[in-house]
Amino acid sequence: MTILGNDILRKEAWNKVDGTAKYNIDEDVKSILHAKMLTSTYAHAEILSVDVTEALKEEGVKSILTGKDCNLLFGDFIDDRPSLATDRVRYYGEPVALVVADCEQTAHRAVNMIRVDYRKLPAVNSVSDALKEGAPLIHENLMSYNLKSKYVYPQRNSNIFHVVKIRKGDMNAGWNKSKVVVEGSFRLPQADHAAMEVRNARAEILSDGTVIINTSTQAPFNIKENLSKYFKIDEGKIVVHTPLVGGAFGGKAAVYLEILAYLASRSVGGRPVKVSDSREEDICSAPCKMGLEAKIKLGADDSGIIKAAEMTFLIDGGAYSTISCRLAKAIAVDCSGPYNIDNLQCDCLGVYTNHTYSTSFRGFSHAEHAFCMERMMDKLALKLGLDPLEIRSRNAVSTGHSSPTQVKITRSNTGDLTACIEKLKTIIDWDEGNKIELGNGKVRTKGVGCFWKTSDSPTDAASGVLLTFNSDGSININCGVVEIGSGSKTVLAQIIAERLKMPLSKINVSMNVNTQTSPLHWKTVASMSTYMAGNAALRAADDLIMQLKTAGASIIKCSTEALDVADMRVYLKEDPAIYVHFRDIVHGIKDTNGNATQGHIFGRGSYIMSRLTELAQETGTGKAGSSWTLGAQAVEIEFDRTDYTYRFVRAAAVIDMGRTLNPKTAKGLIMGGMNMGLGLGSREEFLYGEDGVMKSTSFRTYKMMRYGENPEYIVDFVETPDLSAPFGARGMAEHGIIGIPGALGNAISLAVDTDIDMLPSTPEYIWNKVRSLK
């Protein structure tokens, strides 16, 4: 049986159906202390005083931390965020104090006894408000903050913390060649990751100074580095453990509760302390999906070929910048969508507001960007009377083109969008028409959306794999990839098994990451685990093969070139009946007298991103990712014109996977992404009151897709290998989400003959929009 390309069950599958799979939140130490946050009740206010006197008297309370106990500022690119608010709160739900107590209940009680005096300040409630003349400055000291990168450009006396510019080609020439011009304005709200396991962390400081962190994270190594840097602890004295993670979607890539857990433990002499979000805190206190406002103007010739594009994107980064600088960059880098645009101007601004701060979210700003761009493509098609898929085909990126940041496009680094579109037409029955009247006020429409996405990783993102043998010749994989549900670790086992031509059952994977023993893996983000750790795994397997052949050659008495490896044996190519089994060599070679030689065999493989660059400040020229993954998607709805409700009928995706290593797992990831995309498109949003106070703080007010509301999902693949990837396989874990909100927007716009350019497209919003135009 070939191991690649088959539906291989995830290694931990059976443990996830009998309750034995353990997540960070499941490990409970009886003697552990519990920490609970007090959070801000205002979106923007000055803190006049925090009185903890009464709370401290509560029996069982061990310590109470406020902003004064840690005057450091944290951040990914700009150090702008306190661990606990000091003189000011900048969003509703911001942590203000932390109670450490002997049990959860006591901590809760004490939190309610803390008295905070606030002086309310005007709240900046949208990015456009943040940019108005005279808008309150959310970070008055922005220009004095420590910048962790020289490629971040905060703007003086403004709420703009970062600007990315793309300048490509000649705009005048582009507009001159354009026969038609379309314009659009878009607004998308912030939203929640809603991973089912809330963010939670434990910390303990041993007598020798070792800091032990247990946390549900996508970035254990990043936590180690950050704690080391900010608190001046030797990196080797910090050990971060991460077991299975109960969903992440980008929301657990930020360093968040780990800092509070460390501070809490430090305040009680190093005793173990657990801090966990409540669901409400996980929604409004923890970082969320960004919001976006955008303006796009496209010019095209008669045949629909885009000649010029001008775009502005304003990212609602919320109260603190964290990773939003890179979210801005990610939009800029891929701002054309998977289309060739020779003359292009794009400004992407990261903007502070008094909203919950934003972080990475599945798709890394691409779903938001694609909603805007794919709506634009439909506007253009409508104006020219062209078929929506035809106009996308005509503009599809291909060899010889260049990306917005002027990276040369090849088949290997992008794939084949036209092939994806052709396949999509078949599976969604495009030729039957994209608008079919059903009578009774009902209409069935289909909308499409294409996408591309590159990794936007740091230029030096790295990964590693270590392989050890058991005495029976079976293998243990040790790598720093976190199992967040994507099945990456199983795919790594497939890669090793394939390379060593041995049974998958003989490859064991540790689901836990321990930063003290696992080789560095940048972060489990950007759909890059299989790409990076997969490349490292191949090198580790090759390292094993070389050593196995050397050991085999000494027994078989031949050259290593005469040998090959398969079925846990090193054998003579010319006569496979002559072989040595792994078990006889992997833990040393013993002769009949017991004399041992050679030692244990273990494999090492490492990988680092190569030839990536930062972007030039004025033009954006540079290379942000190794390659892209692209695809085409469609959503079919049945719309009821009598009450503006709609039902999802079908949703389809065709993605150029490069190579599909595990089809069923891959389809699951894509369908899951599509389902999330329909949620964002139809209902998910953070609702803020006029005072910036969040209203959607529970799963009753923050609505998500539920069982049975989903359409029939159809997923198919195109396979244009990425020559730099393991077996050609492109990143794909996020990508199912990207084109869906746009495809849905297009289907709804078609159903009501009105531009639906805001999300989420609730019946109420559509009704208002249609009514406003009558």
Add this chain to the structure above:
Amino acid sequence: MIKISDTSIIELDVNGEKRKVVAEPSDTLLYTLRTELNLTGAKPGCENGDCGACTVIVDGWSVKSCIVLTVEMIGHKITTIEGLKNAPIQKAFVEKWGFQCGFCTSGFIMVCHALAEQHPEADEYVTEEWLQSNLCRCTSYQEIKEAVTSILHP
């Protein structure tokens, strides 16, 4: 009538075993299962009855253990995911790729199992009514539908 007004030792019938637990009147069943009995298969997802990750079976019916009190459970038969052994729905979830991160899985499996016991002939409508009680953020629900359909209508 049993009156419990302070921290007490009570007996619960969990997975066919009589287990003594220390409980306060305000403790939820979820809290007791996880902290007293180390049965962590039932998960805290929202602790507000919205997500169903904490679902267990009480006297044959699926119940969200975050919104029942432990003391209410005296005299009732509680089954948690740890008490399911080779139930068809467990295998179905594995075979149909009915989960990714797995955090909501115990809850979904318990709802499906109770549904199969109470309504072995459940149609699509009834199944939806039951399963809309739970949230899954990873899958598309299509996989879960295939899993539950495979045991209801093999």
